[in-house]
Amino acid sequence: MKKLLLIVIVAALALxxxxxxxxGGPGHGGWKHGKAKFNLVGKVTAVDAxxxxxxxxxxxxxxxxxxxxxxxxxMGFTAAAKIWLLTDPKAxxxxxxxxxxGARVKARGVIDRTDPADPVxxxxxxxxxxxPVEDPVLTP
Numbered sequence: 001m002k003k004l005l006l007i008v009i010v011a012a013l014a015l016x017x018x019x020x021x022x023x024g025g026p027g028h029g030g031w032k033h034g035k036a037k038f039n040l041v042g043k044v045t046a047v048d049a050x051x052x053x054x055x056x057x058x059x060x061x062x063x064x065x066x067x068x069x070x071x072x073x074x075m076g077f078t079a080a081a082k083i084w085l086l087t088d089p090k091a092x093x094x095x096x097x098x099x100x101x102g103a104r105v106k107a108r109g110v111i112d113r114t115d116p117a118d119p120v121x122x123x124x125x126x127x128x129x130x131x132p133v134e135d136p137v138l139t140p
Contacts, residue, residue, distance in 0.1 A: 038064045039108050049097030075121040083126045104129040
């Protein structure tokens with residue numbers, strides 16, 4: 001009887017621990033966090049369409065960009081980067097030159113820290129919130 005109880009307990013533990021071990025493994029999709037990746041929220045202060053860069057004043061983000069909060073960071077784009085202008089009913093793909101200065105953005109990408117003094121930010125996905133439309137009746 002004791003052996004049967006021991007076998008049941010070991011089997012129950014095995015059935016609960018195996019799914020937990022498999023769930024966190026590589027290749028299960030999603031955005032994996034690490035020292036070479038970043039997410040941030042900020043405001044666009046400059047756009048250089050010819051160089052394909054944007055300068056963003058960082059407001060908040062993951063701990064990989066903590067040192068840049070309140071500062072401006074110039075970021076380039078990967079070849080397959082997606083830039084979305086978020087409007088109310090839908091999102092529209094736009095080019096780097098169409099990003100409005102002053103717009104709020106959410107950026108996601110990677111950081112190249114080969115030179116620790118000057119990390120290179122590369123954006124993979126940029127979501128641009130459009131600038132608010134001014135009502136001519138309310139402006140003096």
